[in-house]
Amino acid sequence: MSELSATNAEKRSTNTERTVCIVLILLAEDNPLIQKITARLIEKIGHQVVVAPDGREALKRFSENRFDLVLMDVQMPEMDGLAAAAAIRRQEKDKGGHLPIIALTAHDDAADHQRCLDAGMDDCWVKPLTPNALKDMLGRWVVQDAESE
Amino acid sequence: MDIETMAQKIGLDVESFKELLDLFLETSRSDLAKLHDGLTAGDAQKVAAAAHSIKGASGNMGFSNIYEAARKIESDARTKHLDNTAEDARIIDVELNRLDGGSLRRE
Numbered sequence: 001m002s003e004l005s006a007t008n009a010e011k012r013s014t015n016t017e018r019t020v021c022i023v024l025i026l027l028a029e030d031n032p033l034i035q036k037i038t039a040r041l042i043e044k045i046g047h048q049v050v051v052a053p054d055g056r057e058a059l060k061r062f063s064e065n066r067f068d069l070v071l072m073d074v075q076m077p078e079m080d081g082l083a084a085a086a087a088i089r090r091q092e093k094d095k096g097g098h099l100p101i102i103a104l105t106a107h108d109d110a111a112d113h114q115r116c117l118d119a120g121m122d123d124c125w126v127k128p129l130t131p132n133a134l135k136d137m138l139g140r141w142v143v144q145d146a147e148s149e
Numbered sequence: 150m151d152i153e154t155m156a157q158k159i160g161l162d163v164e165s166f167k168e169l170l171d172l173f174l175e176t177s178r179s180d181l182a183k184l185h186d187g188l189t190a191g192d193a194q195k196v197a198a199a200a201h202s203i204k205g206a207s208g209n210m211g212f213s214n215i216y217e218a219a220r221k222i223e224s225d226a227r228t229k230h231l232d233n234t235a236e237d238a239r240i241i242d243v244e245l246n247r248l249d250g251g252s253l254r255r256e
Contacts, residue, residue: 033169033176033206040165075201106205128209131160 023068023142025049028058028084029104030076034127038071041131047138055079059087062099068142070101071129072121074112082119089120100141104129159211173210174249177203181241184222188234196234197226203241215244 025042027049029035035051042049050065052058056079058072070088074081085101092098103116103124113124122141125133156166180199187195200223207215218240225233 031202031205033172034209036172037159037161037169037209040169041160044160044162044165106201127205128159128211 021142023047023138024065026052026058026061026065026067026070028052028055028070028076028081029073030054031073034073038129041129041134045131045135045138055081055084055087058084062088062091067099069138070099072101072103074103074105074116081121082115085116085119085121102137102141155211159209169210170248173206173212174245177206177215177241177245180206181238181245184234184238187226188231188238191231193226193229193231196231197223200226212244212248215241218244 025047027035027038027042029038029051030053032053035053039049039051050061050067052061054076058070059079061067062070070085072081072085076084079087081103085103088099088101100123101121103113103121104127105112105116105124106127108126116124123137125137152163152166156163159166161169180202184196184199184203187193187199200219204216204219204223207213207219218237222234222237225231225237
C-alpha cells in the first residue's frame with residue numbers, strides 16, 4: 001500500500017501537465033459489482049484506486065495511504081459513509097489537511113445531500129457514476145490542488 | 150442495442166463490459182433469489198435490501214428496465230407494500246434471461 005502512495009507522489013512531482021497527473025482514489029463501496037465498474041472507470045482514465053468494502057475498512061486505508069480523493073458510498077454495512085467521513089474529518093483536525101470526499105448516493109433528494117455535507121463531505125453525486133462525471137469531479141476537486149503544489 | 154454500444158454508454162471497453170456482465174448476471178440472480186425468499190417470508194426489509202443491490206448494479210451497467218423495476222420494488226418494500234413485487238420481479242427475471250441468452254452472448 002505504501003508503494004502505491006510513493007508511486008503516486010513521485011508521478012505527481014514529476015508531472016506538471018494537469019492532464020497527466022495520476023491521482024490515488026479511495027473507493028468505499030459495498031456492492032462488489034459497483035466496486036469493479038467504478039475501479040475500471042478510474043483505471044481507464046489513468047488513475048489508481050484502492051477499494052474498501054465498508055466505512056471501517058475505508059478508515060483503515062485512509063490511515064495507511066495518502067489519497068487525493070475519496071468516493072464514499074453512503075449506505076454500507078459495519079460503518080456507513082456518513083460516519084466514515086465524519087471520522088476522517090475528526091482525524092484531520094489533529095493531523096491537518098483536507099481530503100476531498102465525494103458522497104456517492106442512491107437517493108436524489110436534498111435532505112440526503114445535506115446529511116452528506118453535514119458529515120463533512122465536500123460534494124454529493126447520485127449514482128451511477130459516469131466517466132465524464134468522474135473527470136469533472138477530478139478536475140474540480142483534485143487536479144487544481146495538485147497543480148498548485 | 151449491441152454490446153459495443155452498451156459498453157460505450159457506460160464508458161468501458163467491450164472486454165471489461167463482458168466480464169462485468171457475467172458478474173452482474175451472477176450477483177443479480179443471487180439477489181433475485183433473496184428477494185423471492187423475502188417475499189415468501191413476507192419480510193419487506195429483506196426484499197428492499199435485495200432490490201437495492203439489484204438497483205445499484207443495474208444502474209451502473211446502464212440496464213434501465215431492470216433499474217426501474219428494482220427501484221419500484223425497493224420503494225414499495227420500504228413502505229411495506231409487496232402486492233406488486235412478484236410482478237415487478239418477473240420483469241427483472243425476464244430481462245436477466247434476455248441479457249444472458251440474447252445477442253450480447255453471441256459475440
